[in-house]
Structure formats: C-alpha cells, structure tokens
Amino acid sequence: MSAEAAVKFVTEHTPEEIERVKEWINTEEYKEKNFERTALVVNPAHACQPLGAQMVATGFEGALPFIHGSQGCASYFRSTFSRHYREPAAATCDAMTEDGAVFGGQNNLFEGLQNAYALYKPKMIPIFTTCMPEVIGDDLTAFTKNAKQQGFIPEELPTPYANTPSFNGTHIHGYDAMLVSILQTLTEGQKIEGKCTGKLNIIPGFDGNVGNLREYKRICELMGIPYTMLADVSDVFDSGCDGEYKLYPGGTKMEDAAESINGKATISFQKYSSVTTMKWIESEYDGQKAILPLPFGVKKTDELLLKLSEMFDKPIPAELKAERARAVDAMTDAQQYLHGRKFAVAGDPDYLLGIVSFLLEMGARPWHVLCSRATKKFQKEMDALLASSPFGEGCTCYINKDLWHMRSLLVTDPVDGIIGDTHAKWAARDANIPLFRIGFPIIDRVNLHRTPVVGYNGAISMLSMIANKFLDIKDETCEDQWFEMMR
C-alpha cells in the first residue's frame, strides 16, 4: 500500500449520528456499559496526595511548603489553591529533572533548601514528595539530615517531611501524612508529664472552607475554651488586602503546635483525613481525644457542643442555644422547600457524611452519594447513616466511581439537585439540575469558601443556598400564569 493510499479524507459526523449518540449516552444501556469499565477513569472527583500536604504545610506560621520532585506539580498545586481561595499560595520546589531521575534528588533538595531558606526566611520547611522521587525511591530522612550536616540549612530549622505519592490515596491522605509529620517534629521532646495547657487542639481536616475554620474558633470562644487549631489556614488563605503582601500572614504558631502535645483535649473533625494523625495522637498526646463528624446540620453541631461541654466541663452558653433555636426556626420555616427533594452528592468521605446528615435532617432525600476514592469502611458508615432515617431509604452510596458515572446516574435516575465542588458542574448541566457548591475546589464562584457550612449558622447558609436556588429556578422558568408574588 502506498503512503498516499493510507491518507484518509477529513470526515464529518452526520447530525443523525450525533443525535443518536447524544441520546444513547443518556440511556440505561449506556449506564450499564459505563459502570462496566475497569481501567478508564473519567472526570474523577479527587486530587492527589501532595495537594493535601501543601494545605497542611501552609497552615503553620512562617512555614514554606517545599515540594521535592517535579516542578509542574508545584505549579499545579499553587494554581489550584489560588483559584479556589483567590489568595496567594506560596510554595517552592526543587525542580527535579532527567538527571534527578538517574542520580536521585539529593542535590536538588540541597540547593532548593538553601535558596528557599535564604530568600524566604521560613521558620519551618515542611517537605513533601511528588511521584518522581517516590518512584525512584529517594530517602528523605537521609537527605534532610545531610542537608543540615552540610550546612545548606541550619540544624535547628524544622524540616518535617511526608511521603505523598500521587499513585496512592488522595489529597486527604496527603493531608494526614503531612500533618502527623509536622506534629511529630514540632512536639518532639515537648511532652511534660503532668503539664496541661488547658487547651483544645482542633484538627479541621482537609477543608477548603476557611469560614468553617473560623466558625470552630468562634464556637470555642463563645464556650470559653482556649484552643489551638492545627494546620490553621484561615488567615493564610483568607488574608486581608491592606496594601502590603505578607508571605506568612498567619497559621498555627510554632510554639502552640509544639505545646499541643500537652493539651487538655484533641478533636478531629474529619475521621478520614486524619486517620494516621489521630492514631499517633491517641498514643502520644495527653488529654482526651475525640473524632467527631463534621458538624453539618443541627444534630452534628449538638454533638460537638455536648462533647466540648463534657470535655471542658463548661456549660453551653445562651448565645449558642439561641443560635441553635434560630437554625431550627429557619429549618422548620423552610422545610417545605427541601422536603422530599432528591439530591446527588459527590465529594470527600467526611464532607459526604456531613452533607448527607444535614439533608436527612431537612427531610430531603440523598439519592446518589458518590466518593471517587473511598474504602468499604466508609461505605458501611454511609449506609448506616442512611439507614438511620426513613429519608435515607432508596439512596445508593457509590465508592471508587467518578463524575462520568455520576452523570449516568443523574440522567437515568433524576434528582432535583447535586451538591459537590465545581467539577460537578458538567454533570449538573447535562442533567439540567442546579449544582450547590460545597467542597473543594470551587473555582467558578466567588466567596463561597468564606461562608461557613458547619455549625448552626452553616446549616442556615446551606438551607438558604439550596431553597432559594429552587425558588429562583421556579421564578425563572415557570410560565406566566404560574409566576406569582410569594413563594
């Protein structure tokens, strides 16, 4: 066959063909085929480990996140955070290239640490890895030790590191790995028998909503409980504009993090993004420990307040009682707009449990719950939560499925709305339903990360967002005779 003969004509699909496939991808038959795939992932709802590690590394005062590995990864993480928070996201990397693949990344790390320290004067350099050094097997324990011995950085500079291969777990696991490493480093030798700071350690977990972090702090302040929030990104990823750029605008103070080991109690709000950390804290930290669900909705917030009250022997103040009553008032007032409405939800395990719990409280019906990377244990927990309410009946929890699976679910078994991060907007559009943006990242709306969705006030926010959107849709789409003044 001559080369010329192999040349094909440029072709166009016929409108009929396009129409046929357009309809086909909305069928039950397509859904089954879609769910049969085992190798291809389409539109995943999760990111990779080092992203989570960077969030933690950002949350300590004066800490400069340092990525050991390829430079493109650093660029992607920074861009992702900046798009979501609309804030700077400083992080540096040692830019390993081909020669690093052959000789290992030690020289890059040396030079990178030296320059980062000299230029940005961090108080701590938390190091985490990308795929490359993980595949070639770089030994960070030895590398950082050598870097200090050879004088690239001072001996006393804390350089906790975490192995965060992207081919394992998701961003929540990177969060966990980096957090435990930082705490291990900063608390080393700090434990004093019998000493108690009287403070509560708060671990918010991988949470893109800085409003949530501020809400936890506000609740503690109202209860008169002194606290240390660990990996506190609220002032870093929600810093003010006052005419001066600050590289290190906030975060957990190093001495507070060091003292956290002598705290009175420790609470993690995200079981699945703090597994390793809480296991380590359980064995090393003083005081009580609790892994609570994310306080979405009234009951989970009640649970938090009762726990705080019990741990610190403090009464729940009138202000919070009034807040609860207002939230319940809002929920009873507006229940008719959510009752019986079906929802799809996609996101990280802890967020999913929180959102579903809130929907059940409202009498709404979670219908398709999807986690694109989770364990059977999570699935069981979700199933138990769904079984705890008649409104959970008929809902299916899918694990290790992606947003293209979700699309099939939405078009074959419709719901009224989907809750998730920005990535779910494609599926929402195809299914012609609204997307309620709760999760990470939100890169197509402003300021949602500043409005808390936890606590009693968060319940009101979520409720308002959802109910009012349904009412907007009604007003925007109803025929004239159904358009009316009141809703």
Next chain:
Amino acid sequence: MAERKPIKGITTEKTEKLIADTLAAMPEKARKKRAPHLGANEPSVSSCAVKSNKKIVPGVMSQRGCAYAGAKGVVWGPIRDMIHVSHGPVGCGVYSWGTRRNLMQGVPGVTSFPMDFTSDFQERDIVYGGDIKLEKLLHEADELFPLNKGLSVLSECPVGLIGDDINAVAKKVSNELDKLVVPCNCEGFRGVSQSLGHHISNDSIRDHIIGKFKFKEEAGPYDVALIGDYNIGGDVWAAKPILEEIGLNVKSVWTGDGEVEKIGATHAVKLNLIHCYRSMNYMCKVMEEKWQIPWLEYNFFGPTKIEESLRAIAALFDDKIKKNVEKVIKKYRKEMDDVVAEYKPRLEGKTAMLFVGGLRPRHTIGAYEDLGIQITGAGYEFAHQDDYDRTAPEMAKGTLIYDDVSEFELEKFVEELKPDLVGSGIKEKYVFQKAGIPFRQMHSWDYSGPYHGYEGFKIFARDIDMAINSPTWGLVKSPF
C-alpha cells in the same frame, strides 16, 4: 521599526542596580545562575542580553510548569474531537481539567471532550507497569465515546520512570480501532519547562497526524491554516472571522477549538499563519521543509499590530486580498478609534509589567501602547533566545527583562518600578493585589476574553481600564 521613546524614570543604570540589589540577597550559586537571566533592555542589539531556557534554580519559587502541562494544557487539550488521556496518577489530569480556558464547540461527551480522562495510576500500576491498563482503557474510551476522532496518550512522570512502552500500546490499539492513537512522551520531569512539552507534542503531530488526512474540497489559492491560537476565552472565534473577511480560507486551526483530521490535512494549505511562535514554530518549520509551505508570524493584539499583520499577510497574496485588507482595516478603524478615545484618556501615561508564557509579553505590548500604556518590564516563563530577540526591539531602552523570574525577584522589581498594572498568571495575581497593585491574568484573560482581533481589543481595553481604574483600589488604605 522606530525605537521606543525612553520611559521616564527608566535608565539602564537604574535597572542594572535594581538587578544587582535583588541578586545580592541570593546564595552565591543561585546568584550566579540567575544573573544572566536578568537584564536591562538594549533595543538596538540584535541578540538579547538575557539567557533563557535553562533549568529552574531549585527553591527560588519559579512560576514554571512542566512538559506535561505544555503538552496537555497547551497543544493537545484544545483539540476538541480527540480524547486526551492523562496517563499516570490522578492529579495532573484533575489540575489541568478546564483550567486553561481553551473553549470548544461540539456536544460535550459526544463530539467534543472537555473532560478529564485518566488511568488514575495506583501502586500496583507502578509496580507491574501500566501498559495493559492503558490498552484496556483506550478500548473502553472508544466504546463509551464512539464519535471521537482519535485518542492521545499523554504520559505523566511515573510512566517514563517505570519504563512503560506507550508507543507500542498506542500502535497496537490504533491498528485495532483503525483510529488515531497518538503517544506523547511528555513526562513532567523532561526538559526545563512547558516548552519541551510543546516540542514533543509538535513531534507527535509530525509523526502521527500531519499528512494522514486530506480535505475533500479542491485546494484553493487562499487556503491557510491558523497556527498557535488556542482559543483562550474564544480568541479563535475573534481572529478567524477577520482572516475570512479578507478573503482567506482558514482550513484548520492549531489547536484552539481544533479538529484533528483537519490538522492532519494542513499540509495542503498555501500558507501557515502563526500566532504563538513559541509553541508551534516547530511544525511550521516541518511543513516548510517537507511541503514547502511558507509561514508568517502575525499579531492580532490591538489595532496597530492587527493592521501591520494584515498588511504583511496581504503582501503574500494577490491584489484581491490586498484590496480586501485595506477595506477591512478601514471598516474597523473607526470602531477602534472609538475604543481608544474612550479608554486612552484614563490610561495614558500608565505603566505595566508583564510576565507570561512564551509569546504574550512581546505580542501584547502594541495593544497596551494603543491605550497609552508603556511597558517597563517584561519576561517569559519558558521562552527561548529567539523570543527574547523578538522582544528587545519592542521595549524601550533600559526597561527590565527577566527570564523565568522567581516570586522573590518579581516582587522586588514591582516594588521598585511601581507599575500601574501587572499582567501575569494566577500564582502571581494575589501577591500583587494584596499590595494594592492592579493585576490582570494574562494566561487566562482573567476569565474574560477574547483578546484577539478587533472584537478582542474592545474587551481588552475595557478589562485593562477596569483593572487599573477600579474604585476598589481606593479602599485599600484604611483610615485607621
């Protein structure tokens, strides 16, 4: 071209001192490496003074991306009718999903694929290799998205490190499906920046796509291809109509809103018109050598450059096109004058500093100047010598040139030069906005656009005005 008038307050000596002061804070090794990448502009010297296309200095906080980003984000992603598989772990595909704004027509999931396809590597794939998975997923993708015109396989770091052979898999599956399956070994650790990803992708197009298709229609004397326009914020949709209005026949677009078979038939055109020289000059040169297709760089930012470019294009065609070009220029001149009349009074005398990819700093200078804004500093993330050579004559003497600038350096430079606007990327944006300095993202058009062509200039002018003259900047300083 006449040399730019000097800019008030900018001298070579001052700029050199600023560079020296900035470098002084660096450890010696870093200082030595960085020094050649920073310089004061000398418009009359034929070869630009700064070095480029070298490795990042570790730890300095460079803004660069990787070869994969250059391949997936820049070259392949915009081809709308192909399935682009991010082959490797989940992250790269997720971060680059929908974050470049290369808009496309088509029915998503049916005839166009603005989605994230990935092999989502797990530990076992690293240990046992991902070739079998890749083969399977390509079949799955083709079955679920039958109207795709081909599939690309874009390697992420681990693929090259574990020794997978995506080329063999692609070849096998291509034969089985009787479809294009294009391997692209664009692992992120290759090269020094996105730039190598562009080059590798151009090579993949050369090896697997170009010359494999032909147009049904007879070739005509006005057939051209539009190269290096990625349809950011709809740029192609503002540029292509102008070329059509002057009587040219745009047969294919590389690669914004692109169709792969048309790209594969581009060797039949009479002229390649290239906008982003940095990312696509390779294929222009290939087509020139193999099919004797001439190519011409053009610039559709701002009326001055558009007119210059249209006349340069016309010079390569007959009187019909030349006449059309003058007609088109005349037709839009009034509209453009109105835009300038509206915005220039508010922008005249302002200065801006730019730091973008490999093309836009030099290409947008004319558009800023049309609005009365002078450029006091410019640099590129991943440009090469030929890009800087093209930049020097566009900048005034003594202005600051910075290659692969680090956050530390750029912050110092901006602090000293105090521009009224910084045009750069998402990672830089909020650093400067916190400091109260107006900013526009010049990679993504800050979620606006198009900026190309006559339509684009109207939007560009509005955006630059709104960035610089927003009353919100007046609130930054608190009275207490």
